[in-house]
Amino acid sequence: MIDSGKEDLQQEIELPYRLGGLLYTPALNETIAQKIIEHRIPCLTSLVFCLEDSIMDHALDEAENRLRCTLQKISESGNNSLPLLFVRVRTPNQLRRLHREFGSLANLLTGYVFPKFDTTNAADYLDLLAEINAASSHKVYGMPILESRAIADSRTRGKELTNLRQELMAMKNCILNVRVGGNDFCNLFGLRRSFRQNIYEIGVVRDILIDIVNQFSDVFVVSGPVWEYFGASEDERWEPGLRRELELDRLNGFIGKTVIHPSQLPVVYESMKPSQADYEDACNILGWRSEMLGVAKSRDTGRMNEVKCHKNWARKIKILGDIYGAKAEAFGDVK
Structure with missing residues (x-):
């Protein structure tokens, strides 16, 4: 006889590893619902509908409306074989309002992504996550993105990360993984890697990433930074750079990666396989x-x-x- 309690626990342990390549798409995307329903994106394991940086401020209302239409279409399809779905919000207040407005559509979501997560907003996000779970019929997960200046600055980083760890530990059963904003860190220093380089060659950013792994990876799965180059052909010149960065991600303790184009997904999926x-x-x-x-x-x-x-x-x-x-x-x- 199968112990259902042990099986459920094992599934929960495995869930952070099942994200693989987390594909971001702007919430304004009008075609994504059909692509998800028809499984037209190879190696798609998880997806984020983004309402933050990918949406201009004046288009936010339209993006929210489009997202509701997308979720409604997915729900009406009756497809039970879906990737893990998330919404990246802008603020705790937006999250509170949207989760309420989604109603039963929120049952399609595995959780929400918290951008620019730091000590100025951590308590608000986590208190709200606790409230949502108290009223939800299924567990709703949070995924904080560490990408703010207080983390990037070596003078404040240690205290900031220590305080964030304490905040997250209080809600660790509802934190699916910890993510890092590689491009945000690069932007703070006015830096950018080429397709021939990897983020670990940018010393000041590498140090931030390693400190994050040091602080969180003993308890949480920590996901690797985004790779910003992509293309449709298998022999595109960006692929060797992505493969190398994925190798270094794994070597340094990161699991999974943020993905911005479907062509990156097969490369990331293959990298998730151990020898x-x-x-x-x-x-x-x-x-x-x-x-x-x-x-x-x-x-x-x-x-x-x-x-x-x-x-x-x-x-x-x-x-x-x-x-x-x-x-x-x-x-x-x-x-």
Whole structure:
């Protein structure tokens, strides 16, 4: 007999990893509903309807109306095989009003994205998230985006991140993951990477990202920054740069990525797959059988596995392999 409680818990543990590439689309997009319903976007696992930076201020009312029409169309389709859907709002007040106006349409949403999340608005967003969940028939998740000046500035970053961690820990069961605004950080310093470069080559931004991982990744899944280059062809010159940045994302503790064009999704989806060697080692570590030894060779005898040192890594790899499958590459190398 299947223990439904354990199954539900496992699904909740896996959910932050299922976002994969989180595709952003402006809420004004008039064609996105049909594309979602007809599964016309390959490798689409999650999507955000954006009401923030992608919408000009004077077009906000129209964008909200369009979003309601989009959700209504998706609801009327009766399609139960949907990606995880989110709305990126501008302020807590807008979130409160929209969630109320959505009514039953809010049941289509996995949650909301909180932009420019810092200590000036964290309590308002999180208190509201608690209120929404208290009145909701299903769990509603929040995803804060860390991208403000107080986090970018090395003089205030440490205190800011520590305070934000305390705020998020109080609501950790409703925080799906922590996201970072790579382009916002770059903009604060007047910087931009080319398609040949990756964000870790921008030293001042790399330091911010690493501090965020240091502060949050022991409890939360932290998602990688957006890659702003895209194209329709498989041999486009931007792909090697994205693959390299995804490799460095994983190496530094980020899982998943913000995506701004459907052509990026297959690359991100493939990057979510651990190597077969990693997956097998992860399974062996989590199912450790020796009562005496805490160290052993990997299955292909090419490296050492140590149960005490590698268990946290193994848990992540096992989850990713179970969701996305594994690929036949040695020790997580990217080709």
